[in-house]
Amino acid sequence: MNTSEAIPSNDQRAVKATLFVAAFIILLATYFNELPGGMIGALGAMAIVGFVLNYIGDRTPIINQFFGGGAIVVIFGSSYLFHSEWISGDIEQQITTFTKGGGFLSFYVASLVTGSILGMSTATLKKAALKYIPVILGAVAISFLFAGLIGLLFGKNLFESLMLIALPIMGGGMGAGAVPLVEIMSGRTGMDASDLMSQMVPALAIGNAIAIVIAGLLNKIGQIRPTWTGNGELIRGDATAIVDNEKKEPLDVAKLGLGALIAISMFFLGTLLSNVISMHTYALMILSIALIKVSGIMPEQLEKAAHAWYTFVVGNLTPALLVGIGVAYTDLNQIIDALSPMYFALVFATVLGAAIGAGLVGRLMGFFPIESAITGGLCMANMGGTGDVAVLAASRRMQLMPFAQISSRIGGAFMLILATFAIQLLG
Structure with missing residues (x-):
């Protein structure tokens, strides 16, 4: 939760005091398993646990400088707290249901994708579109090269x-990557589907964790070597990629509500199109x-509203969603059980190769x-939408x-096509 922006400094103390009182109440209810069911219980626990862990992570030396700060601590800290039964009861299932079946992840991603694209300059979007696919191909090529060399060693x-290692990691996550990949491989090689899945899932989990850590390190490298980064701008020499429209005009409830409606409508549009076009909803969206x-048919005020909503969601809901990722998608025991030196080296080589190739x-x-290393490399090597956020x-x-x-989506689909041909060559 972002409480420092747009609030007068003399009110900051009262705001922080209110947050800590709220945190105490919700954590107490969570500890005694007295949270209400449904969205209110899940989101309340996620918001407060995320706020506390994010606060700790952003102020912990070394972690806040080299390993992503609060984001790392929220994901792995919440996974440990809930899976080790420090926080027990029904709340773990509530958070999992809300994040997955409840659509919180989809709502968050739709808000970010809609607002960030509509807040981007049209010129930037046109220039980046055709040049981005080679970045993904570079990530795949170097990741496979590194994994093959380490495997031979x-x-x-x-x-x-x-x-069994590199392809699942680069395949776009679990649902859009590993599951169809297992179906392809088991059908063409005769290998047991459960055996394939048991080998791929740890690679996905460990690869996702390594991608998050490398992302934090890349942020630090950017601070050391400022000529290597645009601080969120993808194209070199383009100072207008993202226009912070909401800082030029005062935010109001109507604008935020309109932005939320646009984001939800765009997700619905992707869902409808996926019924007639065989592509993932996110890709079509x-x-x-x-x-x-690019067509310019949406009025500028609506674009500003979508971008304002994107800014609100990022500033206030990110720690909560990271808790959902930690609880619903991150199994520390699975990661630890698979951590043999050889397995870790193969996974690390794959993820590092993806980042280097894309960069x-x-x-x-x-x-x-x-x-380009972060988006074209690490976001190919993580676990799809959840990994992208992390x-x-x-x-x-x-x-x-x-x-x-x-x-994650278009690159992941490409990997499934590649798998079909690769099985015939390597199988």
């Missing part, structure tokens, strides 16, 4: 290193919003290498969500 054949932006190709295509939060570049989603 440990005595693994290319099928084990690439098809991105394409639709981009076409609307190098991005530089050649006119992008800032750190931004990686961008750790790198403090949430405005890059549209490019992150392109990597």
